Amino acid sequence: MEARAIAKYIRVSPIKLKSVADLIRGKDLAEALTILKFTPGRGSEVIEKVVQSAAANAENNLELDRDGLYVAEVYANYGPTMKRWRPGAQGRASMILKRSSHIGVVLKERSAEGETK
Numbered sequence: 001m002e003a004r005a006i007a008k009y010i011r012v013s014p015i016k017l018k019s020v021a022d023l024i025r026g027k028d029l030a031e032a033l034t035i036l037k038f039t040p041g042r043g044s045e046v047i048e049k050v051v052q053s054a055a056a057n058a059e060n061n062l063e064l065d066r067d068g069l070y071v072a073e074v075y076a077n078y079g080p081t082m083k084r085w086r087p088g089a090q091g092r093a094s095m096i097l098k099r100s101s102h103i104g105v106v107l108k109e110r111s112a113e114g115e116t117k
Contacts, residue, residue: 002072003058003107007050009079014101017043017076021103029055029069029107047074047103054105064109073106 010017020043024032029051036048051071058064079100088094 001058001062001064001109003054003062003064003069005050005054005057005105007046007053007103010046010101010103011098012043012046012101013099014076014078015099016041017047017101017103020044020047021074021076024051024071025074027071028110029066029071032071043076047076047105050103050105051107054107058107058109064107068109069107070110071105072108073104075104077102077104 020036020039020041023035023039024047027035032051033048036044036051051074055066055069058069059066079102081100082098084096084098085093086096
């Protein structure tokens, strides 16, 4: 059994989110939430919300025990990029790319043997 949560069109670059996602991949739920709480940066707050949502889905929809859950997958993929223009020197224009992300979290239940995957 696995619980999922997805947040789409988040206005944070996926490059910033991937470094935070790597910190919690494979960790227990409580440990992952602790890591996210004390990690600086805007990306950790957004990923923490998605992990909390996946945990709520596991408890309410699938009736899984919160203590036995771990972060099986976490990803931050590219979303659409807004393109804006900024005036440059000598009448030129420079493009500004405002990137967005799609964040996904999958929580699974640890088996009795302690298997993680």
